[in-house]
Amino acid sequence: MSPWVFPILIFATWIVWCGACISGKAVHDARHGIPDDQRSGTSILPGIPIIPLIFWGLALTIDSATYPWGTYSIGGFHCVLLVLLVITMIRNVWNLHRLADGT
Numbered sequence: 001m002s003p004w005v006f007p008i009l010i011f012a013t014w015i016v017w018c019g020a021c022i023s024g025k026a027v028h029d030a031r032h033g034i035p036d037d038q039r040s041g042t043s044i045l046p047g048i049p050i051i052p053l054i055f056w057g058l059a060l061t062i063d064s065a066t067y068p069w070g071t072y073s074i075g076g077f078h079c080v081l082l083v084l085l086v087i088t089m090i091r092n093v094w095n096l097h098r099l100a101d102g103t
Contacts, residue, residue, distance in 0.1 A: 006059070006071055010052045013078045013085070018044045020085045023092035030099045 021042045029039045055074050062070025 006075060007052070007056055009075060009082075010055050010078055011048070013082045014047045014052045016082060016085045016089070018042070018047050020088045020092070021047075023089050023096070027092050027095045027099070030096060 025040075025042055055078070059070040059074035062073065064070075
């Protein structure tokens with residue numbers, strides 16, 4: 001496996017996390033009838049780059065003691081998190097469409 005696959009997985013997960021936060025905020029604003037010009041945004045910090053770097057460092061630290069369990073455990077956690085975040089984003093987009101249709 002390429003040494004870049006693991007950090008790409010971690011960073012991709014947290015980029016998707018940012019998207020899930022944005023879609024969740026959009027659903028919240030739409031449900032509460034907040035006008036477009038008064039809607040607030042979200043920040044990508046500390047999601048990018050701090051949290052992925054912490055998890056990458058944690059995996060490397062665990063790997064230094066019990067290779068390859070740091071990569072397996074942190075990577076597995078991020079795979080599960082990524083799937084859950086994608087499901088959340090799909091649900092939020094579906095809710096936005098439903099709210100826009102008025103159903």
